[in-house]
Amino acid sequence: MAQHVITPTSARPFDRDTINQDLLQPVLHTSRRFYGLTSILAAFVLAGLAAFLFQAYAGLGVSGLRRPVFWGFYITNFVFWIGISHAGTLISAILRLVNARWRRPVTRCAEAITVFALLIGASFPVIHLGRPWLFFWLIPYPSERGIWPNFRSPLLWDFCAILTYITGSLIFLLLPMIPDLATVRDRTAGWRKRVYGAVALGWRGTPREWHRLEMAMRIMAVVIIPVAVSVHTIVSWDFAMAPVPMWHSTVFGPYFVAGAIFSGIAALIIAMAFLRKFLHLEQYLKPIHFDNLGKLLLVMSLLWIYFIVAERLTVWYGNSTPEMAVLLATERGKFLPLFWAMVCCNFLIPFPILAIKRFRTVTGTVIASTTVVIGMWLERFLIVVPSLEFKYLPFDWGHYRPSWVEITITLATFAAMPLLYLLFVKFVPIISMWELKGGEPVAAPRVEAASSWTQSRVPTEEPLPGSVD
């Protein structure tokens, strides 16, 4: 890993002031481009909101759903976005635990993706309800109705798992933000100072506080990994627990988790490339980060092709009539173009790009990541829809086509993600400044022993970042 240690370029050596100046720039100054982009994205989101309200008012019939395809775009989006959310916690937590030092500028980008993708994903189970105003009946609480929800239903497991994951990943995002929020507090005045002061929770940067933060982060990094794995396993069980051809499969849990991490890394690479370009963070998000994440993406691409072969080859050799109807419809029948587009997007295109070192550049990894995100959405669609269209009795087979309502809401979520991200970048430094300051070999590069991930950072004599000067 020695060659992966970030070394400052000769042009701009890192020091506290440069870091503060570069990374606080987007927080302290607002460009006209920000307002323009925000309004465009907000318009899309509002259009999606209007479409949802129209659907709730008129009835779910305004969507393209029909018997026998009772789940379509909405559940596809649900699985897709929950998958994207695996960018943050898993990647960031694993990188923290293994003490990968190149992770430092990457973690917060990833953790923010998690929280926003989860919020978007978790809205779909409500959007797709026939009576969305009664969504709270899914929540287990002692109510005047005197009836508890059904704990045998995977949808209830979903609710519990996702709520846990949102809570956990929010803590995981907020904890390491505290010192940076304190830094912002110290550099602003007026109402901003009060707001940042409140969210910084009175951080002063005493060794005691650093120690507690360190402990909390270490605990969260360990706790969040099993939570993340369980969430997508449970999402897969929404399908696997129903006796539907090609859904009812034991491979679904790990298959979904692998796919989720796969799409999560791709989303992270895309987000990082945008940040690098628009916030001029070339000095912080360097080719080495894209190279390393590209390698991770390569591993996940191989894992994905392994799972899909394992799943489909088993079904093919099993040769049971209902499953073969679905298998052939996806591979050779009406879903043929989508299926092979998915294979291209998830494997045939990204594999050579990521495997050949010369192509594993910033541009290369972004191209690969874009195809992966498209491919993973197609994968979710091809899991949800063909099994329902070709379920058991051929007389009842049907065709699903989404309506403008579903398409609008889907586009709105793809606008909601950058919008939330943009607002986040506006209010919080997107790169963890204190981790960078602590971890960077600034004046005298020192080789860290196999120490805990924060040890290098805990300063001794110098004034601590975010402390009151």
Add this chain to the structure above:
Amino acid sequence: MAHRWGMVIDLDRCTGCEACVVACHAENNIATVGEKQAAMGRAIHWIRVERHWEGEFPNVRVRFQPIPCQQCDDAPCEPVCPTYASYQNAQGLNAQIYNRCIGTRYCANACPYTGRYFNWFNPSWDKPLQLQLNPDVSIRESGVMEKCTFCFQRILAAEANAQAEKRQLRDGEFSPACVQSCPSEAMVFGDLDDPQSEVSRLSRSDRGVKLLGEVGTFPKVTYLTRES
């Protein structure tokens, strides 16, 4: 007093006339969704007659198979419902409580027989059908799932009658609308727990098969296969 209601459908006798479908619509206040919605696949029929063609022209045969809810003993629709809208009642029927349903449609996906129907919009009827609604059956609003109940309102009425007259229910004393209206008497309804009942005698027949028995749903509807 406990009964285990079941049905036998003799495929040799079914002529595919769809009288059962019409009777079911009239008895259970099933909405007519209109041509456009029906063409999309949104028609609601608690019982449907599936039509299968066999052979090559000119030696073609058509087979009919009426499919109501199979009222499974191990119904896949029940455990997946998060609100207990779909549950098994004391008489072994897969009941649907409309007021509890929030419309996740999970049950409809889980049902191997595609025997569950969703209200995509508020119900409406082609005139003058709105004038003949059955007061014993509630109307289902937009966003809830509905399905065959084996005409549970008739079961309750018959039980109340028998109780008032202080006697046991007699086999064949009442039947669901589909069974009642079948001109070729292809369908038989009754108590499977009563070894003397016709339905229990027929369901033990050598011709008896369960639809998609391999899925492990243990349906209470038995089909008598064609021999002619």
